[in-house]
Amino acid sequence: MLFGFPLLSLVIWLPIFIGILVFATGGDHNARLAKWLALMGSVLSLLVAIPLYTQFDPIMSGMQFVEYHAWIERFNIHYHLGVDGVAVPLILLNCFTTPLVVIASWQVISNRVSQYMGAFLVMSGIVNGVFSSLDAILFFVFWETSLIPMFLIIGIWGGPNRVYAAIKFFLYTLMGSLLMLVAFIYLYNVSGGSFSILDYHKLPLPFVPQILIFVAFLMAFAVKLPMWPVHTWLPDAHVEAPTGGSVVLAAILLKLGGYGFLRFSLPIVPDASQYLAGMMIGLSLIAVVYIGLVALVQTDMKKLIAYSSVSHMGFVTLGFFLFNAYGIEGAMVQIISHGFISGAMFLCVGVMYDRLHSRQISDYGGVANKMPIFAAFFMLFALANAGLPGTSGFVGEFMVIMAAIKVNFWYAFFAATTLVFGAAYTLWMYKRVVFGVVASPGVEGLTDVTGREILILTILATAVLWLGVYPLPLMEMMHTTVDGLLAHIAHSKL
Amino acid sequence: MNFLPPNLAPAYPEIFLLIMVCVLLLVDLMVGEKMRYVTYLLAQIALFGCALITFTTSVPEVVYTFSGMFVDDALADVLKLMVYITVSMFLVYSHKYLAMRGLFSGEFFSLVLFATLGMMVMISASNFLILYLGLELLSLSLYAMVALRRDSVVATEAAMKFFILGALSSGFLLYGMSLVYGVTGALDITRVTEVIQSGVVDSTVLVVGLVFIIAGISFKLSVAPFHMWVPDVYQGAPTAVVLFIGSAPKLAAFGFVMRLLVEGMGGMVADWQGMLIILTILSMAVGNLAAIAQTNIKRMLAYSTISHMGFMLLGIISADGNGYSSSMFYIVVYVIMTLGTFGMLMLLSHEEFEAERLDDFKGLNRRNPWYAFITLLLMFSLAGIPPTVGFYAKLSVLQAVLGAGYIWLAVVAVLFSLIGAFYYLRIVKLMYFDEPESDAPISPHGDVELLISVNGLAVIVFGIFPQTLMTLCVYAIQRPI
Numbered sequence: 018m019l020f021g022f023p024l025l026s027l028v029i030w031l032p033i034f035i036g037i038l039v040f041a042t043g044g045d046h047n048a049r050l051a052k053w054l055a056l057m058g059s060v061l062s063l064l065v066a067i068p069l070y071t072q073f074d075p076i077m078s079g080m081q082f083v084e085y086h087a088w089i090e091r092f093n094i095h096y097h098l099g100v101d102g103v104a105v106p107l108i109l110l111n112c113f114t115t116p117l118v119v120i121a122s123w124q125v126i127s128n129r130v131s132q133y134m135g136a137f138l139v140m141s142g143i144v145n146g147v148f149s150s151l152d153a154i155l156f157f158v159f160w161e162t163s164l165i166p167m168f169l170i171i172g173i174w175g176g177p178n179r180v181y182a183a184i185k186f187f188l189y190t191l192m193g194s195l196l197m198l199v200a201f202i203y204l205y206n207v208s209g210g211s212f213s214i215l216d217y218h219k220l221p222l223p224f225v226p227q228i229l230i231f232v233a234f235l236m237a238f239a240v241k242l243p244m245w246p247v248h249t250w251l252p253d254a255h256v257e258a259p260t261g262g263s264v265v266l267a268a269i270l271l272k273l274g275g276y277g278f279l280r281f282s283l284p285i286v287p288d289a290s291q292y293l294a295g296m297m298i299g300l301s302l303i304a305v306v307y308i309g310l311v312a313l314v315q316t317d318m319k320k321l322i323a324y325s326s327v328s329h330m331g332f333v334t335l336g337f338f339l340f341n342a343y344g345i346e347g348a349m350v351q352i353i354s355h356g357f358i359s360g361a362m363f364l365c366v367g368v369m370y371d372r373l374h375s376r377q378i379s380d381y382g383g384v385a386n387k388m389p390i391f392a393a394f395f396m397l398f399a400l401a402n403a404g405l406p407g408t409s410g411f412v413g414e415f416m417v418i419m420a421a422i423k424v425n426f427w428y429a430f431f432a433a434t435t436l437v438f439g440a441a442y443t444l445w446m447y448k449r450v451v452f453g454v455v456a457s458p459g460v461e462g463l464t465d466v467t468g469r470e471i472l473i474l475t476i477l478a479t480a481v482l483w484l485g486v487y488p489l490p491l492m493e494m495m496h497t498t499v500d501g502l503l504a505h506i507a508h509s510k511l
Numbered sequence: 512m513n514f515l516p517p518n519l520a521p522a523y524p525e526i527f528l529l530i531m532v533c534v535l536l537l538v539d540l541m542v543g544e545k546m547r548y549v550t551y552l553l554a555q556i557a558l559f560g561c562a563l564i565t566f567t568t569s570v571p572e573v574v575y576t577f578s579g580m581f582v583d584d585a586l587a588d589v590l591k592l593m594v595y596i597t598v599s600m601f602l603v604y605s606h607k608y609l610a611m612r613g614l615f616s617g618e619f620f621s622l623v624l625f626a627t628l629g630m631m632v633m634i635s636a637s638n639f640l641i642l643y644l645g646l647e648l649l650s651l652s653l654y655a656m657v658a659l660r661r662d663s664v665v666a667t668e669a670a671m672k673f674f675i676l677g678a679l680s681s682g683f684l685l686y687g688m689s690l691v692y693g694v695t696g697a698l699d700i701t702r703v704t705e706v707i708q709s710g711v712v713d714s715t716v717l718v719v720g721l722v723f724i725i726a727g728i729s730f731k732l733s734v735a736p737f738h739m740w741v742p743d744v745y746q747g748a749p750t751a752v753v754l755f756i757g758s759a760p761k762l763a764a765f766g767f768v769m770r771l772l773v774e775g776m777g778g779m780v781a782d783w784q785g786m787l788i789i790l791t792i793l794s795m796a797v798g799n800l801a802a803i804a805q806t807n808i809k810r811m812l813a814y815s816t817i818s819h820m821g822f823m824l825l826g827i828i829s830a831d832g833n834g835y836s837s838s839m840f841y842i843v844v845y846v847i848m849t850l851g852t853f854g855m856l857m858l859l860s861h862e863e864f865e866a867e868r869l870d871d872f873k874g875l876n877r878r879n880p881w882y883a884f885i886t887l888l889l890m891f892s893l894a895g896i897p898p899t900v901g902f903y904a905k906l907s908v909l910q911a912v913l914g915a916g917y918i919w920l921a922v923v924a925v926l927f928s929l930i931g932a933f934y935y936l937r938i939v940k941l942m943y944f945d946e947p948e949s950d951a952p953i954s955p956h957g958d959v960e961l962l963i964s965v966n967g968l969a970v971i972v973f974g975i976f977p978q979t980l981m982t983l984c985v986y987a988i989q990r991p992i
Binding site for chain 2: 091132165168184192205206
């Protein structure tokens with residue numbers, strides 16, 4: 018263990034600091050410098066995060082890499098950081114995604130480059146802060162701040178309807194989180210003046226406040242995840258966002274919601290969580306089945322993937338609220354795997370969009386004839402999205418379905434329909450876009466992926482396959498944490 | 512009977528400022544149009560001198576003088592220092608703007624300093640009549656400042672509205688005070704407190720008096736439903752004057768509320784809490800909803816002020832030391848944000864052009880990314896989004912109001928702040944997502960540019976390290992606890 022060395026602070030503040038440097042490079046005449054600085058910064062941030070994996074002790078329960086300093090004494094708020102087996106994979110996923118986004122935007126963004134690249138780096142640091150905060154206000158500050166760069170990314174570099182999408186994204190998420198803030202302040206008053214999340218875990222609470230707090234947390238996390246029926250901001254945001262924005266949104270920002278359930282809802286209000294589990298499972302299954310069907314009829318590729326994200330996130334909440342180790346670990350694997358797959362899917366759409374400037378499925382057809390290498394990559398990710406065994410998409414869904422069948426056959430039955438619907442919407446889209454004869458002069462003029470694009474897609478393909486074939490390291494990492502969490506939930510706080 | 516000269520020490524800043532205003536008027540007669548900046552410098556020196564005196568004579572204990580009519584305590588010292596800083600910043604922000612419009616004159620500076628004197632008296636008053644005296648000195652100076660551009664129809668109209676409604680509200684206040692006087696037989700705030708707490712007074716008359724006092728206070732604080740003057744005055748008055756009206760007098764009004772409601776009528780907490788709850792909800796509703804429909808940024812900021820004052824009252828409603836210091840923190844933060852926002856408006860204006868439409872912010876990021884970034888910080892702070900200091904202001908008052916057990920009120924407040932976020936976001940949208948309407952370069956003037964940068968960064972620096980400012984507010988409120 019690297020006791021004493023503020024590794025988490027470095028992981029949070031290094032990207033933010035480099036992001037500010039990138040902003041400082043100024044106008045577009047310095048675009049080259051801004052890009053290289055952003056790339057160096059994001060790779061460096063990934064490198065400094067690696068000790069989080071190598072030095073992490075998976076056997077130890079409780080928080081690791083803890084940092085604890087007084088911050089705002091007036092309200093007893095501390096700069097309190099620490100990670101457990103659930104947070105570390107998410108931080109690594111975030112640090113892993115940022116360089117990919119920087120590379121993916123290398124040529125596409127030609128307008129206000131320094132602001133674009135800087136925004137992604139700053140956001141990466143902020144998101145690391147969300148995953149490692151152990152103080153409710155510190156968490157809230159990072160959580161809300163993460164909205165600002167994304168709001169600007171969608172609004173400045175987005176599609177034609179970007180203003181609507183950006184404001185909807187911001188207000189929707191803000192609505193959810195403000196009630197969470199009220200819940201935090203309530204807990205602060207009840208706990209006798211503490212904002213420490215770990216104190217809240219131990220705080221006994223009567224039933225009715227538990228239900229209200231659960232609802233307040235649900236508003237925040239359900240919007241973020243997103244769960245049906247508060248998912249409607251996501252397709253808009255995804256469609257309008259630039260490719261890099263979509264990737265970060267799907268791969269990282271949605272995960273904040275899932276993380277929130279594990280860090281807040283389940284341990285702070287376990288009785289309410291168990292009482293309302295039926296509702297949560299119901300909402301999750303609606304997301305899996307209904308949103309899966311909605312995805313089937315989409316004509317816009319990005320929208321289709323966005324709905325598929327909502328459907329896959331249904332598995333995450335389903336896994337959490339089954340209250341067994343398979344379910345929670347499966348949901349976590351699903352979170353990480355969806356980070357890789359959805360990121361890759363949005364990048365694939367981005368690759369085509371950069372060439373043809375259309376996201377409509379009907380504008381494509383016969384892409385395989387012109388872009389054979391790309392078609393192979395796209396095939397792999399499409400199959401992973403559909404949950405093919407051997408890819409990461411299978412592991413999480415399979416574990417959650419296994420967990421569900423122990424609880425109730427019908428939960429498992431409805432969850433398993435995703436294997437049909439998921440395959441249907443993904444592969445049908447793939448067929449219409451990639452196979453067949455060359456559909457239009459636009460497709461005729463397509464050129465295959467460049468070295469830069471092959472690099473990103475190869476990295477992601479490796480990740481998807483590695484996690485699909487050998488997910489053990491990931492599961493070992495969170496095993497102790499999940500067991501501890503389940504043991505904690507089993508004790509009533511009433 | 513022997514005449515004992517009163518202890519003048521607690522009133523040294525006020526006396527010094529009064530002398531300086533007279534000196535300033537005289538000097539202004541001597542210097543010509545070209546040397547006008549001497550007057551400006553003299554005003555800054557007067558404020559600096561006051562700050563020095565207040566700072567060096569500051570003592571932790573409470574000192575009464577002038578037969579208990581005037582008080583010097585931590586609250587007075589802190590609030591006065593804030594007032595000096597605010598007025599001084601206001602002078603830096605506005606001198607170029609005023610010079611361009613021919614308002615850079617001796618009268619203006621003497622009015623500003625008289626208004627400052629009025630605020631200081633309000634903050635330190637411990638007697639109903641002295642409170643009223645300070646208030647009127649402030650108000651009359653403000654009426655004159657709004658009307659200073661006498662050839663402008665909107666400004667004259669705004670001044671008339673301001674004056675008539677202001678006089679009406681002063682009437683309310685006086686009537687309320689006279690009722691309280693009638694029941695308690697006392698004008699000194701300490702005496703009024705004692706009489707009310709002794710419980711031997713007719714509470715019906717007292718409550719009626721309280722209603723009038725609250726109405727008067729609400730007008731000065733620009734709280735709904737006594738807010739009608741605010742949008743018109745903000746729109747009609749020159750931007751510099753709006754900045755003045757919107758900033759320092761709010762600090763004084765907070766002092767006024769503390770003296771009158773908390774110290775004077777502290778025995779009637781239950782009565783005024785209920786009234787304030789209605790006022791705060793109305794303010795948040797009117798302010799946030801009406802702001803959405805505005806196309807003039809000054810009107811929009813007027814409604815934003817109304818909603819912020821509603822938020823500020825949340826802390827006072829909780830009626831404990833924690834709540835009062837939260838409210839004070841809110842006011843201070845609000846003043847910092849107002850200074851920045853109106854400073855930016857004046858920076859974007861030039862000789863023939865008055866930046867006052869929302870569309871004037873269009874594409875600011877292309878014209879000047881640094882100003883756009885500062886405005887972005889200010890807007891997110893006004894909306895209460897972390898990591899800006901506006902968030903901690905909201906956090907403190909929400910914590911206070913939840914601590915007092917009003918969970919529903921906190922939920923109502925956050926829902927209105929969500930609505931409020933929309934119109935602040937709209938300005939960010941205009942700056943960052945839209946193309947500029949004009950490519951006219953923004954003429955930078957050194958000192959203003961520096962100050963606005965400091966002001967903008969203060970919003971985020973205090974957002975990351977709010978402890979100092981919070982401690983200061985807790986220190987100021989120690990006595991009423």
